[in-house]
Amino acid sequence: MVDAAWDIDRLVEIAGEDGYKITKNLVTHFHPDHLGGDLMGHSITGAVELAAKTGAKTYIQKLELPYVHRVCGLSESDTVGVDPGDATDIGRVRVTFLHTPGHTPGSQCFLVGNTCISGDTLFIGSCGRVDLPGSDAEDMYRSLTQTLAALPDETILLPGHNYADRPRSTIGDEKRTNMMMRFKNMKDFLALMSPLRV
Secondary structure (H helix, E strand, O other), rough: OOOOOOOOOHHHHHHHHOOOOOOOOOOOOHHHHHHEEOOOEEEOOOHHHHHHHHHHHHEEEHHHHHHHHHHOOOOOOOOOEEOOOOOEEEOEEEEEEEEOOOOOOOEEEEEOOOEEEOOOOOOEEEEOOOOOOOOOOHHHHHHHHHHHOOOOHHHEEEEEEOOOOOOOOHHHHHHHOOHHOOOOHHHHHHHHHOOOOO
């Protein structure tokens, strides 16, 4: 699973119907809508419930680990902290962890073959917010222009939220059309993303 924060019973049911056993929960970042926890006064069990029902370990970037227990109460034994470039196998599928800080200190994307699951780092036509506690516009600029832009243009992009007219894009299309990936220097990016800092 990726960012299993909602409707855990149904996710487990669908996996079972398709003949799969859920063993890993890959989490892009610690925010409650991706991990579980308290979201605007509503408790969502997410990763905790998934671990209880399936034994699935939650794979999260090591910089996010200090927040996990506070946000959702997931125990240390239910988490696997990963470093940039680490990989895990799910059956015969290899998943590589790309550290893409900016939205949060430990935001990460998952590279699966020629597909990038980008969480809240890169959206179709935009990028994740950098005005939240722990976010950093300079880190976001580097994540967009150095880490993600370095992927092959044909890499399929699957963002963590569907704010566009379509659910997927490619890195090449985003490099050509997404304003957030087209800034030639950090100063101009910062002027847009955090105008009080410049």
